[in-house]
Structures are given as C-alpha cells and as structure tokens.
Amino acid sequence: MLPKLEFHSYDHKSGPGAFSKNVSKALLSHKAPVLQSLHLKIYLLGWCTTSDTETLIGVVLARKLRKLVLQVLWEPIRISNGLYNCETLETLELKYHVLLDVPSSVCLKSLTTLHLHYVNFKDNDSLLNLLSGCPNLENLDVRQNSVSSTKPFTIAVPSLQRLTIYASGRVDTDAGYVINAPCLKFLKIEGTDQVFGYFLIENVPELEEAMISVSSHLVNDNLLGSLTSVKRLNLESSPSQIKFPTGSIFYQLVYLELLTHNEECWNLLTLMLDGSPNLQVLKIFSHRYWNNDAVGKWNQPENVPECLLFHLETFFWKGYDWRQEALFEVVRYILSNTNCLKIATFSSKQLRSEERVEMVKDLNSVARASNSCQLLVE
Template sequence: MADPPEKKMLKRIPDGDNIDRLSALPNCVLLRILSRFRTKDAAATSVLSTRWRDLFVSLPDVNLSFRVDSDASDRDRMFFDFIDFANRVVRQRNKASIGKIEVSVMHFVKSYRLAFESLLVSAAAALSSCNVQQLLISVRIDKTTERFSIPIPPGIFSSKTLVSLTLSFEVDWNVPDFVWLPNLKYLYLFEFRLVDEDSIQRLLQGCPLLEQLMLFVQSFSYESESEEGIEVEVLHISSPSLKSLVLCWNAKVELEFTVVVQSENLESLVCSLKGQHKVTIDAPNLKSLTVEGDVLEVHINQSLVSIDKAVVRAEFLHNVTNDSDLFLRVQHAFKFISGLQNVKSLTLSENILKALYFSQPALPTFRNLIKLELIPVYCYYFPRSCILQVLSNLFESSPKLEVLIFSEVFKNYFGEDEEFGSVFLQALPLTFIGHLKVIEMTNFRGEEHEFKLIEYFLKNGKSLKKMALEREAREDWKCVPEDCERILSFKKCSDDCQIVLKKKWDHITCPKFRQLLNLSP
C-alpha cells in the first residue's frame, strides 16, 4: 500500500532543513499575504528576506497612518520620517496599479505643511499613473494649533480612474478652478469650509457620474490668512446624476442662508442644520427625506409622488421674534408637511407638532401612510393639550396607518390630567386603534402609565398582530419577571397578537460586536 502524502513529504525533508520556502512562493501569493498587513507593518517584514525586500511597494492598497502621543518629544522627527517613507511607498510603484490610497495624520501643526504638501503631490501623481480608484485623506490638527490653509494639488481633482474621494481636513483648502473626475461616484467632504458660492457647484459639474455626496460644512463665513472676509449666502447643489445627498453643518451659523437642492434622480436627502436657514428642494423622485436642526423654511417645489420615508426633527419655531414671524413660520411648516402627504413611513418630533398647532388649516390626508413614529420633546412652557390636539388630527388624517411607534411615553404624554388613562378615548379613538397591526415602545421604563397604555392597546386592538416593548440593554427583562407577568396577563382583543419583549441592540447578531458593547450572548 502506498504511503500517505504526509509521510511521503516527511521522507523527502531531511532533518535540520532550513530552506526559505516562504521566499520561494510566487509574488502574487506573497502580495496576498502582505495585503493582510498595514503598509507600515508590511514594510517591516522586508528584513525577513532579500527576495521580497521591496515587494511591499507593489501592494494593491496603500495605507499610511501617522498617530503618536501628542506629547512625544520626538514627534517632529517621527513625522518627517513618516513623510519620507510615505513618499517612497507612493513614488516607487513603477506604475503598478493601486486600488486605494489612504492617508491619515493626527496632531498636525503648521510647520508640517510643506512636507505634507509633497505627499499630496505624490498622491496626485499616483492617481494618473497607477489607476487609483479610491483616495482617502484625513488630517486632524493639534488641539493647540489654529486653523490654517493647505493648497490641494490640482491633480487630485483631475483623475480619470478615481471612483471614490474622501477628504477630511481640519485645515482649510479650496476647490481648484478646474475639476474633471469623469468616473467619480462617491464624494465625501468632512470639515469643509466654503470660501465662495461656486466651489461645490464646480465640483459637481466636474463629476458627471456622481451618485453620492456627503458634505459636512464648518462655517460659511471664512477668513483666509490674509484676513479677507467672505460670506456665502446661497449653497446651490445641482447634479442630474446625484442619487444620495447628506448635508450637515458642524458649527452653528447665525447668519441666514439658503440651500437649493436640484436633481431629477435624487432618491435620498439628509439635511442636518444649525442656525437659521432656508431649504428649497427640487427633486421629484425623492424617496427618503430627513430634515433636522433649526430651519426657517423648507420648500418643496414639486409634489413628492414617490416619497417612501420622511424623518422630520426640524425646529421651525427657532428664535421666533414676533407674531408676524410666528405666522410665517407656521405657514411654512404646514406647507412643508402637506408636501409629504404621499409618504409611507413618517417620523415626527414634537418640534414640528408645535408649529402645526398654530396653523389654521386641517392636516392633509396621508393616504399612503402605513408607519408613524413619534419622538417626544418635553417642553414645560408648551401645553400638552395642544400636542394632544395635533396628534388627534394626525391620527384622523392617517386612515391606512398600521404601525405606530413611541420612542418614549412620559406620564402626561397626552395631556395634563393626572389620571393618564382618562384621555385615551380622546387621544386614541377606538376607530383608529382598530386599524393598527403593530405597536412599539422603544424606550420602555416599566412606569405605571406605560402599563396602562399597553393594556389599552391590547384590550382594543382588534387587528393587532404585534406589541413590541424594548428596554435599555442594561435592564434585562429577566431581572423584572413581575413586569413580564403583568404584561402577559393583559386581556387581548386579538388572539393573533404576539407580545415581543426585547432589549436595545438585539438586532446586533455579531458575537464580537455584542461582546464589545457588553451585551448578552
């Protein structure tokens, strides 16, 4: 009988064999192994063999990171060593293809500017010679350093192969006059400071295939190193190819300005604003809309026929000055909500409900609304009875509503009455509850008024299929068996209704991630 393969191999290898079999592997296999390491660690393996001393410079992805202790005495020397190494990695490619270049620098100070510019030039050159598809550059300045500017090489904005570009700069930079990124689909700009009204539009015009744009703006008033002040009054974003847009202001801007979004193919829009702003939306095919923060007006030019989901956490009554101002604000709020009457899933905070209370016309009929989530924002100076009135009108205007979600229910949620249950019939009429199929409470605390509300729903929900109650992750349902028993003892109008008791983060199934969050297995 022939020997097994393992025994044959053992017979061929003499004792004390010190053959470098790793170096005998083909380059493609070695590169596959080295690709598991960061670029710096892959370079460190060069000491293992002269056969693959410079092989790391041919890795498909380049990951360059400078992170040291901010108090390190030799931090300056380490930074310039990092720049020398990074330039070598990028420049010695010999035109070998690069899938992704990622550069991350922490504790950046003004004295590093010239050296870092050389790395940016190297990266720009690699874009044209190495067919780079993804470029990510992140710069975080030292906490003791004031903002300053860095010129971005024009080559970074004129690449035929770049598909994704991410720039996260705490230093100032400006969009060049010429932009041509014909294959760019994903553009993410963080810590971005506008210096003129045309910079974003120059970018968009040079990206004819752009699908996703994330723009995190620092400030609209800019002072350059020459102390020249520039103010931006209008941010115009127009692109026929754009499908997803996220706008976020990281710093509060007191000056009023207008945001104009125009795109025939836009499907998802998120506006998270701080300050007093006006937003105009011309996107007839929009499917998902989120508006958060402080706004004066959100105007929808065309009817959103295809809208599926809307999240409204905007404060339309922010800094109201007088009765005339109040009148205009509430009219804008009502007109905005009316533009969402085709929505299927709607999330509303009480900020918008307060504005709707002051509007005279009745709410439009939300004929397609199936799912409604309510986010309370308790306000001592605004009567709960007013919120109750708006909620009643909203429920009455949603004839097809099936899913109702309360992010939280506090004691006087439906009014000032001490007896929580006394207003149920007014706030939640039986005709309305009869259509509901799913009811959720995402922040259940085990308070008496919550039990009463649950009992009311279960007793009268003839179409109810599920009652889902979610507690904080640290509050295990097993620790309060009496709560479980009480809920399960409630009489159910629908025999098909399932009561689901869960904890936050139960949707996370990855064991390692659950362990990291200190969740139960």
C-alpha cells in the first residue's frame, strides 16, 4: 500500500535479471489504487539490461502511476513506446543515458511536469513529437551537454508556463532553441560559452520573470527584445559588445538584477535604466575585487532616466569595491539622482573594520536626492 517506491539496481547483484524480477514482483504485489511515485535508478552493468527495463516499464504502466523518475547510467536504453501513451502520468523525469526515439503518436494528456536531464534524442523530431503529445504541460526542464544537430530544437507548447534550459560544453553552430509558448510566465536560460548556435524566442507575450545567464553572443537584440514584457529580470553575461534592442522599452519591469563581470556591463546598466521607466528595485552583483582594466569607465546617461526620477525605491550592491573610483561614480550617480530611493544597501563581507569606516565615510559624503533614503552597509 506504500504510495511512493524507489529501487536502485546497484542493490540487486545476485545475477542478471535479478533487479527486474525483484522490482516486478514488488509492483505486482502493490495493492494501492494509485501509485503516486516510482523512482528507478538503473546501472546497466550486466545486471539490468534494456529488455529488463522495458519489462519494468510495462508493469509500471498498469499501476496507474502519477510520477516516474527514471535514472540510467553507463549504457543508454531506449524507452518503450508504451510509456508515451500513459494517461495517468502527471510528472516524468528522465535522466542521463535514456534514448528518446519518440513516435509521432504520443498521448500524455495528464502530464504537467517534464524533466529531461542529459538524455539522448535520436533526432530533433523526437523532442517535437514528445511535446506535441502533452497538451497540458506546464513545467519543462531541459538540460544538455554537447550537442551536434543540423537544426534547432523547437519548444512549441501552448500550455507551458515555466521553462528552464541549461546547456554546457560545445554545440554545432546550427544548433539552438526556438521557443513558442504564449502562456509562458517564467523562463530560465543558463549556459556556458559556445553552448548555443543561436536562441530564438518567437512568442512569449505573458512572460513575467526571466533569468538569463549565457555567453556574450546571446545577449543580443533578439534575446533582450523578446523579454520586454517581463516584470522581473535577472541578467548575467560577460558581453564584449552589447546589442540592445533599438526602441524597446521594458514598461513592465520593476525588478532588475544585473551580475557584472567587466566594464561593458556598465553600458548595459545605462541602457537598462534608460529603457525601464517603471523600475523599482535595482540589484547589482559583482566580483569582490576588481582590477583596473576590468572596471572600465562609467558613462552616465545624457538625461536622468525616468525610473530614477519617479520610481526606484531599492538599490542593492553585493561585492561593491569602494576603492575603485569608477564604481564609486556609479554609486554617486544613482544616489544623487534617485528621488524616491528608500534604502541603499552595500555588501562587502571581507572588509576590515577600518575599511568599513572608510567606505561608510565615502558613501555618506554623497549628496542624496532622497531625504528619506536609508544607507546600510553589510
């Protein structure tokens, strides 16, 4: 009658097929009307074969399963087609050496959450076929290592609300992602250098929150231009050349986190302030110690941005290096031009007591536009 079961093939070493037999026996004796969750950890080292796994999946499908987590290591296995037509499955997590050769006919009408972690796709159509058979999918988490592909992966899911994409390693220049998700509310994209050939967001009019941490060539006019509906934006990059979307205004943006790495990030900060007239919260995260070449020069906007004049209430800087004059100029500009600022917080955890006194002295020397602004040093 247990609602949740977990089996690990490493614990069944009495001989080939023992794992499949033991798990099948346990599942056949299961008497609860619904199996809430089944987690299978399979190490294919001669003790559990692909055919054994297919047998297990067949037994599982008869148990009215709600959640399946399948984790396979060492040798890839192909998922049996029966899994793609499980009407009761609500959550599916496939991890590592799972081969997805998805047929064109898929019916997972109850599936709302899908995690694909470092699985192998036979081709790009396998992902498209899988997603097209999930009419009620709301949460999708895709993680990939190096990819070789002749065309992008397309994520076209009308019901999708949360999407996370993570990639590491290298891919061919033709590989990438195309997103068409009209109901998407949350988007997270994370990747190391050279992991995407390109990234195209076609249709996300309902997007409210985005977290973007990618290499420089992705922070371009297409990516930022497709995010103009967001209310909260977390942006991390090391751009060598910012291509800001000309004429785009982030009217809905009220919360911005910017993770800085080099001098070009100040150009992005200037552009984001100018293009976010209703911004209320600004947070900057940077390295604790800068070298002079990395800091660069702050080129303040020609005109004071509207958000500073009328809306910005919270300013936070973690890793603020008070000894760098260029960084102090950024702080001076924001404090002296933000009329509605209520609190400004500066975090430098490794300061000695005498350094902290000096930093507070420098910050207090800045004339603040807001008389009610509270200055905090952590």
